[in-house]
Amino acid sequence: MEKLIELVKNENIVVSSKIISYDNPDTIYIPIAKQASILIKKNEQIKIGTPLYKTNYYVETSPISGIISGLKAVNTIDGLKNALEIHNDFQEKKLIKSQVKINLNNLPKDKLTKLLELQFKINIKNNQDLVLNAIDDEPYVLTENFYLLTYYEEFLDILDKLAKIYNFKNITICVKSSSGENIHKLMECLGMYPNIKLKIVPNLYLLGKDIFLKKYLNLENDSLIIKASLLYDIYNLIKRNRQKTDKLIIITGDALTTPTIFKVRIGLKLEELLNNYLTITTKDVDFYVNGLMMGKKINIKDFVITEEVESIICMQKRPEEAPKPCINCGICTEICPVNLSPILLKNPTYAKKVQNKCLKCGLCSYICPTHINFNDYLKGGENE
Amino acid sequence: MNNSPVLHYPKDYRTLINSYYLALIPLLIFGFYKNGLLLYFNNLIKFKMLLIPLYFYIISILIGFIIAKFFKEETKPNILISLIITSTISLNTNIYMYPIILFTGLFIVKYLTLRFNFKINTASTVRIIALLGLLLNSYSYLNIAEKLNKFNYNLADIFIGHGPGGLANTSLLILIISLIILSLNKYYKKIIAYSSITTFIILNFLGIFLFKNTSLINILCNGYIYFALIFMGADISISPHHTKGMFIYGFIMGLSAFFLTLISKYEGIYFAILISSLTIPIINKFTNQKYLQT
Numbered sequence: 001m002e003k004l005i006e007l008v009k010n011e012n013i014v015v016s017s018k019i020i021s022y023d024n025p026d027t028i029y030i031p032i033a034k035q036a037s038i039l040i041k042k043n044e045q046i047k048i049g050t051p052l053y054k055t056n057y058y059v060e061t062s063p064i065s066g067i068i069s070g071l072k073a074v075n076t077i078d079g080l081k082n083a084l085e086i087h088n089d090f091q092e093k094k095l096i097k098s099q100v101k102i103n104l105n106n107l108p109k110d111k112l113t114k115l116l117e118l119q120f121k122i123n124i125k126n127n128q129d130l131v132l133n134a135i136d137d138e139p140y141v142l143t144e145n146f147y148l149l150t151y152y153e154e155f156l157d158i159l160d161k162l163a164k165i166y167n168f169k170n171i172t173i174c175v176k177s178s179s180g181e182n183i184h185k186l187m188e189c190l191g192m193y194p195n196i197k198l199k200i201v202p203n204l205y206l207l208g209k210d211i212f213l214k215k216y217l218n219l220e221n222d223s224l225i226i227k228a229s230l231l232y233d234i235y236n237l238i239k240r241n242r243q244k245t246d247k248l249i250i251i252t253g254d255a256l257t258t259p260t261i262f263k264v265r266i267g268l269k270l271e272e273l274l275n276n277y278l279t280i281t282t283k284d285v286d287f288y289v290n291g292l293m294m295g296k297k298i299n300i301k302d303f304v305i306t307e308e309v310e311s312i313i314c315m316q317k318r319p320e321e322a323p324k325p326c327i328n329c330g331i332c333t334e335i336c337p338v339n340l341s342p343i344l345l346k347n348p349t350y351a352k353k354v355q356n357k358c359l360k361c362g363l364c365s366y367i368c369p370t371h372i373n374f375n376d377y378l379k380g381g382e383n384e
Numbered sequence: 385m386n387n388s389p390v391l392h393y394p395k396d397y398r399t400l401i402n403s404y405y406l407a408l409i410p411l412l413i414f415g416f417y418k419n420g421l422l423l424y425f426n427n428l429i430k431f432k433m434l435l436i437p438l439y440f441y442i443i444s445i446l447i448g449f450i451i452a453k454f455f456k457e458e459t460k461p462n463i464l465i466s467l468i469i470t471s472t473i474s475l476n477t478n479i480y481m482y483p484i485i486l487f488t489g490l491f492i493v494k495y496l497t498l499r500f501n502f503k504i505n506t507a508s509t510v511r512i513i514a515l516l517g518l519l520l521n522s523y524s525y526l527n528i529a530e531k532l533n534k535f536n537y538n539l540a541d542i543f544i545g546h547g548p549g550g551l552a553n554t555s556l557l558i559l560i561i562s563l564i565i566l567s568l569n570k571y572y573k574k575i576i577a578y579s580s581i582t583t584f585i586i587l588n589f590l591g592i593f594l595f596k597n598t599s600l601i602n603i604l605c606n607g608y609i610y611f612a613l614i615f616m617g618a619d620i621s622i623s624p625h626h627t628k629g630m631f632i633y634g635f636i637m638g639l640s641a642f643f644l645t646l647i648s649k650y651e652g653i654y655f656a657i658l659i660s661s662l663t664i665p666i667i668n669k670f671t672n673q674k675y676l677q678t
Contacts, residue, residue, distance in 0.1 A: 330625035341675035
C-alpha cells in the first residue's frame with residue numbers, strides 16, 4: 001500500500017449528520033439510453049416497476065407511479081439526453097410480478113445465487129471471504145459511509161443470513177478511520193454477530209477500490225467485496241421485495257452553507273433539491289459530479305440525478321492554473337497506483353495502449369507540479 | 385479524471401524553486417563571509433574588494449532576470465540557475481568578462497533548448513562555457529588567504545567551508561543542510577543526488593585505501609563536488625524521469641565525477657555532469673521500455 005496516498009483537502013467542509021429525505025418529487029425524468037425501444041406511450045398511467053424502455057442489455061423500469069407526460073431534453077452525467085417526463089401521482093402503486101416475490105428464508109440457494117448474479121452481477125460462492133466496503137475514496141464524499149450509518153442494522157442482519165446460507169470464511173466490514181460514528185455504532189452491535197469483523201482502514205485515496213482493498217486485507221482474488229450502496233439494493237430486493245427507486249447522494253462543497261446527505265428518488269432534478277434545501281454562498285460556483293478526482297464538471301441546468309450519481313460537489317470558482325510544459329520530474333510515474341508512466345502519455349501509441357489499464361484516478365494530475373491534465377492525453381488531445 | 389483546479393497537491397513547481405532558494409541562500413551568505421568579511425577583517429583586502437562576492441551575486445540576479453524577460457519565462461527559475469552557476473566560479477574571476485560570458489552562455493543554451501529542444505544540463509554547460517572564456521585570464525580558485533596560507537585550516541575547517549573552491553560552494557556542512565531542505569520537497573530528484581554522492585564517496589574511499597592517495601581526503605571534505613551534484617546534477621528537468629533511470633544516472637555521474645576530478649580538480653565535476661547528461665536519452669529509452677511494453 002506504499003503507493004496510495006492521503007489527499008490533502010479542506011477540513012472545514014463538514015457534512016450534516018442528518019439525512020434529508022426528498023423522495024416524493026412532483027416530476028421525475030428518466031433519461032433514455034441510446035438505441036432503446038420505448039415501451040410506454042404518452043399519458044399512460046404507470047406503476048413502480050413498469051418497464052419504460054429496453055436496450056439489448058437491460059430494461060429500465062419506473063421508480064415512481066404516475067403519468068407519462070412526454071419527452072424532455074435533460075442534462076445527465078453523460079451529457080444531454082432525451083428523458084421521459086413522469087408526473088408523480090403519489091400513490092406508490094407497484095407492479096408486482098409473481099417471480100419478484102422473494103422470501104430469503106425459503107428461497108433455494110441456487111436460485112438466490114442466480115438472482116444475485118442477474119440483478120447485481122455478483123458472483124457469490126461458498127467459503128468465500130466477504131467484505132462490506134463502506135469506504136468513500138473521493139474527498140468530501142461520504143455516501144458509502146452514510147449508507148452504513150443509516151442501515152447498519154439491516155446490513156448486519158442480511159450479512160448474517162447470507163453467512164448462514166453460503167458459509168463464508170470471514171465477513172469483514174471496512175470503514176475508514178475517519179468514520180468515528182460508524183465505528184462507534186458497529187462496535188456496540190458486533191457483539192451479537194461473532195462471525196462479522198470490523199476493519200478500520202487508513203484514509204488513503206483509492207483504498208475503496210476492490211483491487212487495492214484486496215491487497216490491503218491480503219484477500220484471495222475470488223473474495224467478494226460488496227459496496228454498502230449495493231448491499232442496500234440487495235437488502236431491498238431480497239428482504240423487502242423492493243426494487244431500486246431511491247438512493248443516497250451527498251451534496252457538499254465549500255460553496256454551501258450546510259453540506260447534506262439526501263435520500264432522493266432516482267430521476268429527480270438537481271435544481272429542485274438545491275432550491276428547496278441548500279444555500280449557495282457565492283455566485284461563482286463550479287459543480288462536480290461523482291467527485292473532484294474521478295468525476296467531472298457539470299452544468300446543473302436541467303441536471304437529473306440518475307443511478308450513477310453519487311455526489312455533487314459545489315466548489316467556489318478558483319483561478320485555473322495554466323499547465324506549463326512538463327519538467328520531467330517523474331513524480332507521476334512514481335505515484336501511479338497501477339504502475340503506468342503518465343509522462344509517456346504524450347506518445348499516442350502508449351496512450352492508446354494503456355487506455356483501459358488506467359484507472360482515471362487523477363493522481364497524476366493531482367501531483368503534477370506543472371498542473372498538466374493527463375486526461376487530455378488519454379482523450380488524444382494535446383496539453384503542451 | 386482530476387481536472388478541477390480546486391484539488392491539487394499543496395506543492396508545485398514554484399515551491400520546489402523556493403526550496404532551491406532556501407537551500408542556496410545560506411551558502412551564498414557563507415560565501416560572502418569566507419571570501420569577503422573574513423578577509424577584510426583580517427586586513428587582507430580593501431573595502432572595495434569586500435564587495436566583490438556581492439557584485440557577482442547581483443550581476444547574476446540581473447542576468448537571470450534579463451534572460452527570463454527576453455525569453456518571456458518566469459524570473460525565479462532563471463535567476464536561480466544564474467546564481468547556482470555564479471556560486472561555483474572563483475573569486476578571482478574577471479569582473480568585466482564574467483557578466484558577458486554568463487549572459488552569452490545562458491542565452492545560447494536557453495535559445496538552443498527552446499528553439500531546437502536541445503536537452504543538456506544548463507548549469508554545467510554554462511559553467512564550462514564560462515571556464516573556456518575565463519581561461520584566457522589567469523584563473524585560480526584560491527583567495528588571498530589561501531594563497532598566503534594564512535589560517536592553516538584542518539579537515540574540520542574544510543568541512544565547515546574554509547577549503548578552496550568557488551564563491552559559495554565550499555561548505556559541506558551547509559550543503560548537508562541544503563540537501564535535507566531539498567529532500568523534503570517531493571519534486572526534488574533526491575535519488576540522483578544520493579546515488580551520485582554515494583558512488584563518488586565510495587570511489588574516493590577506495591582510492592584512499594587502495595592507492596594511498598591521501599589528497600582525496602581533502603576533496604571528500606570540501607563541498608564543491610557535492611554542490612555540483614546536488615544543485616546541478618540533480619537538475620529536475622534534464623535528468624531521467626524514472627526511478628531506475630535516476631539511480632543509473634546518479635551512478636554514472638558519481639563515477640565520471642571521480643575520474644574527471646582526478647584529471648581536473650575543480651572543473652572536472654562540470655564536465656562529468658555534462659557528459660552524464662548526454663546519457664539521459666539512452667537511460668530513458670532503456671527505462672521506458674518496461675512501460676511501453678505494458
